[in-house]
Amino acid sequence: MTGLTPYSHGAGQMTVAAPQPVHSLGPVADDWEAINVWLAAVADNSRSGSGETLKTYRYHLAKLRWYCDRELGRPPSTWTLQDVKAFRDYLTQLPASSLRTINIVPGTPDYSPFQKQPGVSTQSDIMRFTKAMFSALHRTGYLRLDPMALVKAPKQRRLDKKRAVGDDLFDLVLQVMAEAPRPTQKDHQIYVRDCFIFICLRESGLRASELIGAKMDAVGLLYNPNSGNTYWAMTVEAETAKGGKQRTVPVSVAFLEAFIAYRRAFGLDPMPGPGIQQYGLVLSVRTKKREIGSRIKSASDRRLFGEWRDVGSRQGLHGIIKGRIRDAVLLLQQAGDGASAAHLDRVSAHWLRHTFAMTSLLSGQDLRSVATSLGHASVDTTMGYTEQDAIDLIESWERETPGRVARAGPADSIK
Structure with missing residues (x-):
């Protein structure tokens, strides 16, 4: 769409002005192309350069577009306030027909981006994205009106301090993994790799995207000139870190032991070193095709040469973690411990990050050290894992008026 400024005066004569676009996005064919132009600007303006914001926005956009195409039958430019409310209600209680129960390739007729009913925090994330999208399209002139102008911005996701895994449940998951049958070498490799994933996430506090994006040589030696000691540490590259800032975190003994066992199971040297093949940190038991001369090596030969593929997506990592957790949940249910089973069933990779922090x-x-390990730009984010504000108040009250704050007695306990 373009608008015309009919006439302009110059050098004493009247001339026809060039057509002026009614929005600043440039030539776009439809709403989705306009939104992609906005997303490109989001990526260009990202201070971190990690691309995580863009990935998250596209993740939410897939749900919005699917809703417009399959449920509403109209694009976002036609939305009114009532459409916004209808979308919010839709997310609150998804129809069964909108859920994907099996893995279907995106773009096929039966595909749905919804694998399960979105939780409250996910609903909030989607609606915040939608509000940001409409606001941008309105500011650039693509939309004359913003249908979410009167809608209050959903609250940011708040930290749920219960999203942590106790030692007893964590050990149970590892125990169930250890007791599962492993009749083949492939089964053993999967077991040792999965043990490493769980231990790595709990011992390092990595995000799922950071673990998936890391390479094997991220684990290396770090010399401390102050003590003269050399330690094992892991570098999180800026390209995969959420804040776009590289950081190095110490490697615990448990992490290193699991890492060595994992590499050995895949036929690799105990510790990474220089080599032609650059592996991802999380390996698949599937192998790559490799040509040596004019021959393509067999799968067994490729395993011998260590031509492993990577687990390259957060969805793949999520499937590994949830699969192992389901086995432990089933055992708890069989033992009649429904409360522990329900709690463990909610565990994800991010829960293990929370567990590390707490x-x-x-x-x-x-x-501040914990904030650095987690890659938090501000210690205020890390304080969300504590009750530091309340503790500061209690200490202030105790200094000013000793005995004012009620203390717990011997019979009291914290659950």
Whole structure:
């Protein structure tokens, strides 16, 4: 669409002005192309350069577009306030027909981006994205009106401090994994790899995207000139870090032991070193085709040469973690421990990151050190794992008026 400025005066004569676009996005064929132009600008303006915001936005856009195409039958430019409310209600209670129960290739007729009913925080994330999208399209002139102008921005996701895994449940998951039959070498490789994934996430506090994006040589030696000691550490590259800032985190003994066992199971040297093949940190038991001369090696030969593929997506990592957790949940249900089973069934990779943060803080580690390990730009984010504000108030009250705050007695306990 273009608008015309009929006349302009110049050098004493009247001339016809060039057509002026009614929006600043440039030539776009439809709403989805306009939204892609906006997303490209989001990527260009990202301070971190990690691309995580763009990935998240596209993840939410897939759901919005599917809703417009399959449920509403109209594009976003036609939305009114009532359409916004209808979309919000739709996310609150998804029809069974909108859920994908099996893995179907995107773009096929039966595909749905919804694998399950979105939780409250996910619904909030989707609606915040939608509000940002409409606001951008309105500001650029693509939309004359913003249908979400009167809609209050959904609250940011709040940290649920219960999203942590106790030692007993974590050990149970590893125990169930260890007791499962492993009749083949492939089964053993999967077992050792999965043990490493769980231990790595709990011991390092990595995000799922950071683990998937890491390479084997991210684990290496770090010399401390102050003590003269050399330690194992892991580098999180800026390209995969959410904040776009590289950081190096210490490697615990448990992490290193699981890492060595994992590499050995895949026929690799105990520790990474220079080589032609650059592996991802999380390997698949599937192999790549490799040509040597004019021959393509067999699968067994490729395993011999270590031509492993990577688990290259967060969805793949999520499937590994949830599959192992389901086995432990089933055992708890059979034992009649429904409460523990329900709690464990909610566990994800991010829960293990929360567990690392809370365990580190409760063990007395410095708040700023934990923030650095987690890659938080501000310690305020890390403080979300603590009750530091309340503790500061209690200490202030105790200094000013000793005995004012009610203390727990011997019979009291915290669940």
